[in-house]
Amino acid sequence: xxxxxxxxxxxxxxxxxxxxxxxxxxxxxxxxxxxxxxxxxxxxxxxxxxxxxxxxxxxxxxxxxxxxxxxxxxxxxxxxxxxxxxxxxxxxxxxxxxxxxxxxxxxxxxxxxxxxxxxxxxxxxxxxxxxxxxxxxxxxxxxxxxxxxxxxxxxxxxxxxxxxxxxxxxxxxxxxxxxxxxxxxxxxxxxxxxxxxxxxxxxxxxxxxxxxxxxxxxxxxxxxxxxxxxxxxxxxxxxxxxxxxxxxxxxxxxxxxxxxxxxxxxxxxxxxxxxxxxxxxxxxxxxxxxxxxxxxxxxxxxxxxxxxxxxxxxxxxxxxxxxxxxxxxxxxxxxxxxxxxxxxxxxxxxxxxxxxxxxxxxxxxxxxxxxxxxxxxxxxxxxxxxxxxxxxxxxxxxxxxxxxxxxxxxxxxxxxxxxxxxxxxxxxxxxxxxxxxxxxxxxxxxxxxxxxxxxxxxxxxxxxxxxxxxxxxxxxxxxxxxxxxxxxxxxxxxxxxxxxxxxxxxxxxxxxxxxxxxxxxxxxxxxxxxxxxxxxxxx
Amino acid sequence: xxxxxxxxxxxxxxxxxxxxxxxxxxxxxxxxxxxxxxxxxxxxxxxxxxxxxxxxxxxxxxxxxxxxxxxxxxxxxxxxxxxxxxxxxxxxxxxxxxxxxxxxxxxxxxxxxxxxxxxxxxxxxxxxxxxxxxxxxxxxxxxxxxxxxxxxxxxxxxxxxxxxxxxxxxxxxxxxxxxxxxxxxxxxxxxxxxxxxxxxxxxxxxxxxxxxxxxxxxxxxxxxxxxxxxxxxxxxxxxxxxxxxxxxxxxxxxxxxxxxxxxxxxxxxx
Numbered sequence: 190x191x192x193x194x195x196x197x198x199x200x201x202x203x204x205x206x207x208x209x210x211x212x213x214x215x216x217x218x219x220x221x222x223x224x225x226x227x228x229x230x231x232x233x234x235x236x237x238x239x240x241x242x243x244x245x246x247x248x249x250x251x252x253x254x255x256x257x258x259x260x261x262x263x264x265x266x267x268x269x270x271x272x273x274x275x276x277x278x279x280x281x282x283x284x285x286x287x288x289x290x291x292x293x294x295x296x297x298x299x300x301x302x303x304x305x306x307x308x309x310x311x312x313x314x315x316x317x318x319x320x321x322x323x324x325x326x327x328x329x330x331x332x333x334x335x336x337x338x339x340x341x342x343x344x345x346x347x348x349x350x351x352x353x354x355x356x357x358x359x360x361x362x363x364x365x366x367x368x369x370x371x372x373x374x375x376x377x378x379x380x381x382x383x384x385x386x387x388x389x390x391x392x393x394x395x396x397x398x399x400x401x402x403x404x405x406x407x408x409x410x411x412x413x414x415x416x417x418x419x420x421x422x423x424x425x426x427x428x429x430x431x432x433x434x435x436x437x438x439x440x441x442x443x444x445x446x447x448x449x450x451x452x453x454x455x456x457x458x459x460x461x462x463x464x465x466x467x468x469x470x471x472x473x474x475x476x477x478x479x480x481x482x483x484x485x486x487x488x489x490x491x492x493x494x495x496x497x498x499x500x501x502x503x504x505x506x507x508x509x510x511x512x513x514x515x516x517x518x519x520x521x522x523x524x525x526x527x528x529x530x531x532x533x534x535x536x537x538x539x540x541x542x543x544x545x546x547x548x549x550x551x552x553x554x555x556x557x558x559x560x561x562x563x564x565x566x567x568x569x570x571x572x573x574x575x576x577x578x579x580x581x582x583x584x585x586x587x588x589x590x591x592x593x594x595x596x597x598x599x600x601x602x603x604x605x606x607x608x609x610x611x612x613x614x615x616x617x618x619x620x621x622x623x624x625x626x627x628x629x630x631x632x633x634x635x636x637x638x639x640x641x642x643x644x645x646x647x648x649x650x651x652x653x654x655x656x657x658x659x660x661x662x663x664x665x666x667x668x669x670x671x672x673x674x675x676x677x678x679x680x681x682x683x684x685x686x687x688x689x690x691x692x693x694x695x696x697x698x699x700x701x702x703x704x705x706x707x708x709x710x711x712x713x714x715x716x717x718x719x720x721x722x723x724x725x726x727x728x
Numbered sequence: 729x730x731x732x733x734x735x736x737x738x739x740x741x742x743x744x745x746x747x748x749x750x751x752x753x754x755x756x757x758x759x760x761x762x763x764x765x766x767x768x769x770x771x772x773x774x775x776x777x778x779x780x781x782x783x784x785x786x787x788x789x790x791x792x793x794x795x796x797x798x799x800x801x802x803x804x805x806x807x808x809x810x811x812x813x814x815x816x817x818x819x820x821x822x823x824x825x826x827x828x829x830x831x832x833x834x835x836x837x838x839x840x841x842x843x844x845x846x847x848x849x850x851x852x853x854x855x856x857x858x859x860x861x862x863x864x865x866x867x868x869x870x871x872x873x874x875x876x877x878x879x880x881x882x883x884x885x886x887x888x889x890x891x892x893x894x895x896x897x898x899x900x901x902x903x904x905x906x907x908x909x910x911x912x913x914x915x916x917x918x919x920x921x922x923x924x925x926x927x928x929x930x931x932x933x934x935x936x937x938x939x940x941x942x943x944x945x946x947x948x949x950x951x952x953x954x955x956x957x958x959x960x961x962x963x964x965x966x967x968x969x970x971x972x973x974x975x976x977x978x979x980x981x982x983x984x985x986x987x988x989x990x991x992x993x994x995x996x997x998x
Contacts, residue, residue, distance in 0.1 A: 238990040245986055277961075279880040279954055297961070307962055314978040315986075322983065365888065365897065366970070459993055466989050474982055479962030480974050485898045485955075487888050495892040495970075496902020496910065502975030593972040595903035604838075604907035 226453075234456045235436040235449035239326045244460060246319035247422065248467040249312045256309040257411065263299050265291040266407035268363065268400040277484050285363070285488030288403045292362035292483055307475035313358060314480075315471060317351045317503040324348060328548075328578050331566035332435045335559065338549035340428040343421055345546050350418050352503050357410040359481075359501055363403055366481070368489030369498050371402065373508070380531030398491065435565050438676050440669040444563045499592055509591030510534035513613050545581065555703045556680050569638070570677040572631035573707045579627035580620035587616040628710070635712035638674045641666055642715045643723040675715045682708045789858025792851055796832050805862055817927065818865020819856035824923035826852045828916075830930075838907035839930045866926045873946045874918035876953040883947030886940065891948070894932075898968035899952055904931055914956060918949050 206213070217223045234240070267287040273280050275290070276297045295302035324344060327333055333341035356374075360367040375397045379385040394401030433447050442448050450456045474480075486495065500508050511534050518529040544551075552574065553559075568575040590597070591612040598605045645663035653659050666674070683704040687693050794803060800811030807813030814822075825831035826847055830840040847855065856868070888897055896902050899913035908931050913921065925945055928934035940948070959965070966973040 236994045238987070238994045241990040241994065242987075245983075245990070279884040279951055281881050283881050283885060303962060311978065311982065314975065315982055318979055318983050319986075322987075463990075463993060466993075467986060470982065470986055470989075474978075477963045478977065479960040479965050481971075482898070482960055482962060482965070482968070484961070485968065487884060487897065490889070493888045493892055495888070495897040496894055497896045497900065497970045497972070499971040501971050502978065505971075505975065596969055596972045598903040598907075599901060599909050602907070605903050605905055607907075 229430070230451065230453035232430065232452045233447045233449045234434050234452065235447060237437060239330075240434065241463060242319055242323035242326055244463060245467055246316055246323055247426075248464045249316040249319055249471065250418070250422065251464070252312040252468055252471055253309060253316060254415070256305045256312065257415075259301075259305045260295060260309060261411055263291060263295050263302065264288070264361070264407075266361065266404045268398075268403050273488075280484060280487065283488060286403065288361060288363040289483070289488045292364070296484065304475055307478075307480050308471055309358075310480045311474045311478075312471045313355050314501060314503075315467075317348070317355060320344070320348045320351055321503075325578070325582070329568045329575060330435070330437075331562065331571055331574065333549040333552075334562040335553065336432055336561050337428070337435075338553065340425060340432070341549050342546060343425050343428070347418060347421050347425065349542070350414055350421070354410060354414045354418065355501055355503055357406040357414065359504075360406050361403060361410060362481075362483045363489050364483040365486035365489055365493060365495060366483075366498060368398060368491070369494055370500055370504075372397065372491070373500075373511070377511075377531055377535060380528040380535070382525065382527060382532075398489065433563065435563050437565050438567065438673050440672040442564060444561065447563070497596060499596075502589070505592035506585055506588040507534070507538055509588035509594075509612070510538055512591050512594055512609065513588070513616060515613075541581075541584070554700065555707050557683055557700075557704070558678075558680070562678075564676075566677060567673075569631040569634040572628045572635070572710065575631050576624045576628035580624040583619045583623040584616060587612055587619050591616070632710060632712055639712060639715055642671055642674050643719065675720075677714055679711070679713050680704075680708045681711075785854050785857045786861045787858075788851075789854035789856070789861075792847070792855050793858050796846075797855070800833075805859060814859050814862070816863040816865045817859060819860040819868050820866040820923040821927040821929070822856040822859045823852060823868055824920055824927060824929055826855055828920055839909070842911060866923075869919060869922040869926070870942075873942050874922060874949060875946075876918060876950045878943065878947040878950035880947065880951045880954045882944065883949070883951030886944055887948050887951055890935065890940065896968070896970070898965070899955060900968040913952055916952075918953065921949050921952060 265287045269287045270284050271287050271290050273283050273285055273290050273293060275281075275294050277293055280293065292306075295306055297303070327341065327344070356370070360371050375389055375393065378389045378392065381388065389397065392402070392405075393399040394405075434449070436442050436447060436449070439448070450459075499505065511531070514530045514534055516530070518533070520527050520529070566574075568578075591609070594605060594608045594612065597603070597608050645665040648662045648664040650662045651659055652662055683701050685693055685697055685701045688697070793801075793805065797805075797811075797814075800808060801814050802808045802811075805814040822831075825840070827845065827849075829843040829845040832846060833840045834843070835841075845852075859865075860867070887895075887899075891899075894902050894904065894910035895913055896910075901912035902910050904910060910932070916924075922945055924932060925935040925940065925948070926937075935945070960968070966977055
């Protein structure tokens with residue numbers, strides 16, 4: 190029976206499919222690819238603009254790979270001093286490293302070189318920015334909950350690796366700006382007690398700047414880091430396929446289904462087209478706007494530091510932390526200098542990164558929720574989480590803004606000291622303000638949702654009743670809208686329970702305390718009884 | 729004159745024979761003339777390190793000074809509590825401060841700001857001549873140093889080493905402490921750049937001819953003019969402010985337009 194069917198199918202394909210059909214069949218018979226196509230092609234992706242942010246990151250990475258490969262053809266990762274003899278007049282005859290000279294050649298003497306450099310750099314900025322925005326979307330919608338905690342960790346490691354890629358790339362041209370950046374890193378490393386100096390000498394192959402660092406960073410930048418990133422991206426995407434995509438709450442959407450378009454043909458076409466859109470925007474930026482004009486910075490020389498020396502945006506938060514630290518924190522103890530002005534930023538940023546990395550596990554521990562979640566939270570329905578996120582964003586943003594303190598001072602005509610003191614205040618107090626304000630806003634929005642579900646929208650229509658009373662007619666929400674407003678998880682603070690031995694552990698107490706802090710202020714979703722009663726009222 | 733005429737008259741009678749005193753007198757007269765001329769010349773060079781100016785110009789400058797500057801700098805330009813002494817600042821300093829509109833100052837602030845120029849070129853020159861007449865000081869630069877035909881590569885290197893820490897590598901300006909700042913150097917005239925280096929206005933240090941030779945100053949001016957006349961090879965320079973403006977542009981316009989497009993792509997068709 191089955192043989193017969195196959196034969197007829199084959200005959201049919203030959204008749205109708207022509208060359209394409211035959212080729213497809215040829216490949217399928219040798220690779221069984223049709224199973225994969227059938228599986229992946231029928232994969233459903235929900236449609237929402239915020240689900241495309243991760244794709245933006247992926248596409249910019251592809252652009253970075255393409256333009257970066259072009260640059261490797263012409264870049265020479267060597268710090269051998271050479272005399273520049275290219276076509277940029279104001280650097281002619283200046284002694285510089287071969288790395289800088291080849292970067293200038295790429296910019297001025299190789300056809301399309303400058304465009305490719307600018308594509309590479311703009312795409313790199315976009316890559317990290319898109320990851321950041323994607324991560325914020327994941328956080329605020331609670332998409333990191335079970336089963337996706339590990340994918341959050343992978344994604345966050347990708348964010349850190351992207352910053353590492355960016356920083357190593359920023360340092361390669363060996364211009365003044367990149368040398369200054371490396372000097373700051375060198376200073377930070379040397380600020381670590383006991384081992385700092387050794388690590389610095391190991392890194393630079395001797396005293397800074399030495400002649401080794403560009404070659405070493407180049408190996409990391411084009412070999413090791415991209416390899417790890419590609420592997421992690423593959424895992425990241427594999428997990429997306431395995432877990433299936435999350436979706437926003439809505440009528441007909443449950444934890445068991447995914448509502449959206451299949452990959453083939455709709456989603457593949459959209460996503461493929463979107464790649465070209467992203468590529469187009471990067472090209473447009475690269476062809477119209479200068480980025481990293483190394484010809485202005487000139488070759489690295491340890492003596493000059495230009496005004497307005499900043500890292501690329503994604504390292505800004507670390508630079509800002511260094512700028513915020515008040516002076517006078519170095520002390521001599523045990524015959525050594527302890528540079529707390531470096532250690533405090535290093536440790537606090539390290540802690541911040543660690544907390545973000547393990548946040549899914551912290552929240553899972555606090556809620557004690559072991560269920561799988563495929564329906565996203567609306568940010569207002571998880572007030573404490575959203576408020577923590579807002580506090581984190583404020584902290585990061587304050588550090589980030591501080592990295593441009595000098596530009597703020599000149600462009601808003603304020604004093605440098607005023608900017609620094611304001612930012613010190615915002616970095617420490619800002620997160621608390623943001624936390625309370627955000628939490629209150631979330632609770633207020635939840636109350637508003639409740640009000641709308643129970644009493645409907647204000648229609649703006651005023652009606653005079655026979656008794657002379659005026660009322661505004663409230664229009665009930667439709668069922669689709671109501672679904673969105675009432676279906677969310679309601680958590681209650683955990684009760685302290687003794688364990689098997691009948692004891693209440695410290696861990697239990699801490700957990701209960703955290704849980705109370707998370708969920709003590711909460712607005713419960715409208716229950717069906719409440720809903721019925723409300724309807725009764727209105728009629 | 730009388731000394732000359734006397735031997736002539738007597739010589740007419742004595743058939744061409746000169747009195748033995750005549751040569752002595754002649755030498756004395758010659759010495760007197762050259763000495764006098766030398767003395768006159770050398771005094772004029774001493775004050776004309778600050779340019780030779782006619783007494784009339786100086787007088788005019790003094791009047792302008794008394795009317796516009798003396799309130800703060802004092803009638804004799806010796807300074808008051810409100811403004812520093814101008815004795816010895818030279819014509820270059822006056823030409824820079826007045827020629828860029830920084831003086832007369834209209835507002836007390838962290839530093840005098842560039843604004844609309846208050847005097848005509850002639851008036852500025854008179855003021856400069858007056859201040860220069862008070863005591864020797866840096867003179868107006870020689871035009872040959874301002875032609876912008878020097879070595880831009882050397883100028884760029886000197887600029888990065890000596891100027892960029894305040895003015896930024898591309899001359900876009902930068903912040904200093906307590907609200908002071910180093911202004912952007914785009915569009916500043918060659919003369920004013922030179923004068924600023926020689927006189928060190930506001931918070932700027934003086935770069936005298938021992939620090940940076942006049943030829944090197946010419947190279948620096950050449951580089952700055954190169955930046956002025958050649959737009960960035962990479963496209964719009966975004967203010968040449970470095971990574972901050974690049975990052976801001978990327979987030980607002982780059983990522984902003986991409987997010988707008990994602991909304992467009994996923995919008996439901998009507």
